[in-house]
Amino acid sequence: MVMPSRAHAILLGLTLSLLATGLPAVRAAERTNHPAAAAPIDRSGLGAPAPSGVFYEVFVRSFYDSNGDGIGDLNGITRKLPYLKALGVSGLWLMPIFASPSYHGYDVTNYRAINPQYGTMADFERLVRAAHADHIKVILDLVANHTSAENPWFEASRDPHSPYRHWYYWATPATNLTEVSPWGAPIWHRIETPWGTQHYMGIFDVQMPDLDYDNPSVRAAMIGIGRFWLRKGADGFRLDAAKHIYDKLDRDDDDLAVMDRSAAWWQQFRDGIRPVDQDAYLVGEVAGTSTRYMAPFVKPLNAVFDFPLARTLIRSVRLGSDAGIGAELVSIQQQYRAAAGHYVMDAPFLTNHDENRIMSDLAGNMREMKLAAALLLTLPGHPFVYYGEEIGMRGTKPDPQIREPMRWDVNPHSPGEPSWEPTNIPANRGVSVQAEENNPHSLLERYRELIRWRMDIAPLRDGVAGEFASGNAALAAWRLQDAQGRVLVVHNLSGREQQLMLRPVEGFAYGTLLRASESGTDVTGGVLRLPAYGSVVLEGIAQPAALPSEHR
Numbered sequence: 001m002v003m004p005s006r007a008h009a010i011l012l013g014l015t016l017s018l019l020a021t022g023l024p025a026v027r028a029a030e031r032t033n034h035p036a037a038a039a040p041i042d043r044s045g046l047g048a049p050a051p052s053g054v055f056y057e058v059f060v061r062s063f064y065d066s067n068g069d070g071i072g073d074l075n076g077i078t079r080k081l082p083y084l085k086a087l088g089v090s091g092l093w094l095m096p097i098f099a100s101p102s103y104h105g106y107d108v109t110n111y112r113a114i115n116p117q118y119g120t121m122a123d124f125e126r127l128v129r130a131a132h133a134d135h136i137k138v139i140l141d142l143v144a145n146h147t148s149a150e151n152p153w154f155e156a157s158r159d160p161h162s163p164y165r166h167w168y169y170w171a172t173p174a175t176n177l178t179e180v181s182p183w184g185a186p187i188w189h190r191i192e193t194p195w196g197t198q199h200y201m202g203i204f205d206v207q208m209p210d211l212d213y214d215n216p217s218v219r220a221a222m223i224g225i226g227r228f229w230l231r232k233g234a235d236g237f238r239l240d241a242a243k244h245i246y247d248k249l250d251r252d253d254d255d256l257a258v259m260d261r262s263a264a265w266w267q268q269f270r271d272g273i274r275p276v277d278q279d280a281y282l283v284g285e286v287a288g289t290s291t292r293y294m295a296p297f298v299k300p301l302n303a304v305f306d307f308p309l310a311r312t313l314i315r316s317v318r319l320g321s322d323a324g325i326g327a328e329l330v331s332i333q334q335q336y337r338a339a340a341g342h343y344v345m346d347a348p349f350l351t352n353h354d355e356n357r358i359m360s361d362l363a364g365n366m367r368e369m370k371l372a373a374a375l376l377l378t379l380p381g382h383p384f385v386y387y388g389e390e391i392g393m394r395g396t397k398p399d400p401q402i403r404e405p406m407r408w409d410v411n412p413h414s415p416g417e418p419s420w421e422p423t424n425i426p427a428n429r430g431v432s433v434q435a436e437e438n439n440p441h442s443l444l445e446r447y448r449e450l451i452r453w454r455m456d457i458a459p460l461r462d463g464v465a466g467e468f469a470s471g472n473a474a475l476a477a478w479r480l481q482d483a484q485g486r487v488l489v490v491h492n493l494s495g496r497e498q499q500l501m502l503r504p505v506e507g508f509a510y511g512t513l514l515r516a517s518e519s520g521t522d523v524t525g526g527v528l529r530l531p532a533y534g535s536v537v538l539e540g541i542a543q544p545a546a547l548p549s550e551h552r
Contacts, residue, residue, distance in 0.1 A: 236281030
C-alpha cells in the first residue's frame with residue numbers, strides 16, 4: 001500500500017534534508033536525549049494526535065475519595081480526569097456503580113440507582129459531561145447474568161405464584177441438584193421460604209441468583225436498563241459474564257451451540273438499545289482458553305476481552321521468549337473477521353480485577369513490567385489498562401487485595417486516598433503517582449509514552465496484523481497496516497541486545513525508525529540493533545518496482 005501523497009512528500013523531504021547533512025535518517029532520533037522524543041508523525045489527518053483507543057478500568061471504591069469517608073466516589077473520578085487525560089486514555093470502564101449490598105457491586109439490587117456510597121445520579125451525569133469534554137468515553141459494568149439475592153425481583157420470585165417466579169431458575173422435582181458450574185462449583189442453592197424449602201440457580205455465588213433469559217420479560221427489562229443508562233450519557237457497557245447467559249453447566253463450556261444462544265441474546269440487546277445509541281460500545285467478558293468459543297460474540301458486540309492473548313503476552317515476558325504473539329494476533333483477527341463479517345477491534349489486556357496484578361506476577365521486575373506494557377500498547381484495537389497498573393501496584397488474591405486503593409500520594413493517609421481496604425504498599429517503595437509523576441524513567445512515564453505512540457501512529461490502533469518471522473525466539477515481531485500506512489513492531493524479550501535483519505516484506509522495507517523505547521537503538525545497513533527489553537516501531541516504505549531488463 002502506498003503512503004498518502006502528503007505524508008510521502010513530508011517523509012521524502014525529511015530524508016533528503018538529513019542526507020544533505022551526511023547523517024542517516026535513523027540517526028536523527030538519537031540526537032535527542034531519548035529516541036521516543038523524535039517529532040511525532042501525525043496520522044490522524046486532523047493536524048493533532050488522534051485518540052489512543054486505550055480504556056482504563058476503574059474500581060470506583062478504590063480510586064479517589066472526594067468527601068473523606070474512606071470510600072472512592074464518582075466525584076473523585078471527576079476530580080482526577082486531568083490525570084487520566086494526561087495519561088492519554090480514550091475511555092473509562094467503571095466497575096459496577098449500581099445499588100448493591102456488597103463492596104464489589106456485582107450483585108445488583110436496583111439497576112437504575114447509583115450506589116449511595118459512590119454519590120448521586122447528578123454526580124454521575126456531571127462525571128459524564130466532564131469526561132466527554134475531555135474526549136473520554138464512559139462505559140458501565142452491566143451485570144446482566146444475575147442479580148443480588150436481595151433484589152426485589154428475586155425476593156418476589158420466591159412466591160411460586162408471583163409474576164416474577166420465572167424471572168429466575170427454580171428447581172423442580174426433576175432437577176438434578178448435584179449439577180456443577182463450568183468451574184466445578186455447585187449451582188443449586190437451598191433457601192427456606194414461607195412456601196417451604198426451595199432451590200434456585202446461582203452459578204457464581206449463593207448471593208447471585210441467575211436470571212432466566214428464556215423469559216421475554218427479563219429480556220425487555222434488561223434492554224430497558226441499557227436504554228436508561230445510554231440516555232444518562234453512558235457510551236456503552238462492559239458486559240459481565242456475557243457468555244454465561246446460557247453457559248451454566250460444566251458441559252456447556254465447550255458447546256458452540258450454547259455460545260451461539262448467548263450471543264443471540266446479545267444481538268437482541270444490541271438491536272434493543274440501537275434506537276437510543278446506534279454506536280454504543282459493547283465489550284463482553286467471555287473468559288476461556290480458545291478464541292473459537294469467543295468468536296460468536298464479536299458479531300453482536302464490538303469486542304470481547306482477549307483472555308488467551310493476555311496469557312500469551314505474560315508467558316512471553318516471563319520466559320523471555322516469544323510464545324507466538326504475532327501468529328496469535330493474526331489468527332485472532334482472521335477468526336473474528338470470519339465470525340463478524342468485518343474487521344473487529346480486539347480488546348487486549350494484561351490483568352483485571354479478577355486476577356493477580358501483573359506486577360506481582362512478574363515479581364516486581366520493573367524492566368519486565370515496562371516490556372509487558374509495551375507489548376500491550378503496541379497491539380491494535382482497544383487495550384484495557386487496570387487502574388494502578390501504570391504505577392506498578394501489586395496485589396494477589398483474595399480479591400480485595402487486587403482491588404485495593406489507588407496510590408496517589410507517597411503517604412497513604414493523605415487526603416483523597418481511599419481507606420476502605422488497607423494498602424499493602426509501603427510508603428518507601430515509591431509506588432505512587434506523586435513519586436513517579438516527574439520521573440522520566442518511571443513506569444508511569446513509560447505508559448504515557450507508549451500511549452502517545454498510539455496517538456501518533458494510526459496502524460498501532462487500527463492496523464490489520466501480519467506476521468514477521470524474526471528467526472529469533474528472543475524477538476517478538478508483527479506487522480500492522482491501515483489506510484494511513486504500515487509499520488513493523490519489534491520487542492526484545494531478553495536481557496541482552498538482539499539484532500534483526502530487516503528484510504522487505506510484500507514490497508515494503510522497514511528501515512525507518514518511528515519510535516524506540518530505549519536509547520542505543522540503531523538501524524544501520526538494514527540491521528536493527530535492539531537493546532535489552534527494548535521496543536521499536538518501524539515504518540514500512542514501498543520499494544520501487546523492478547524495471548524490465550531492457551530498461552535497466
